[in-house]
Amino acid sequence: MEAEGRKITKIAREVSKFTVQTMKEDGIGTAEFDFIHLVRHNPGITQAKIREQLKIDKGAAARRAANLEAKGYLVRQENPEDGRSQLLFATEKAESLKNSKVKIESAAYEWLFEDLSETERDSFTEILERLYERMKWESRAGFPNVSARICADRERE
Secondary structure, three states: OHHHHHHHHHHHHHHHHHHHHHHHHOOOOHHHHHHHHHHHHOOOEOHHHHHHHHOOOHHHHHHHHHHHHHOOOEEEEEOOOOOOOEEEEEOHHHHHHHHHHHHHHHHHHHHHHOOOOHHHHHHHHHHHHHHHHHHHHHHHOOOHHHHHHHHHHHHHO
């Protein structure tokens, strides 16, 4: 089963390479996109929290925040609870960046699937949806089944 599952990862990795390449042409790198993504999902986050979650140092976080602010993707507001820190918020430009990433990925997958018949696409999509729902449930539960397999494999080694 390993080969089948890894193929999904390999396809996603290739689409990701194309997406990163295209976004770099627009002036946004992977690290910047991760930063923006975190701010979009956590409006009002501080740089300290970003550093914790992205595992980056203080200087890198400050440079990235300043760079993204200068590019118009983030805005800062005073933190009413702590005068030493500022809260970061995504701008509309950051929201449209999310949409452009989705558009880039969609174009790659549309190209990939165009050689399949409608029946093949429908069957494949149905199976992918089932697999996605199963993994989403596993993730929300804290990965009990997958973790148990990893532990069992380690015990056998």
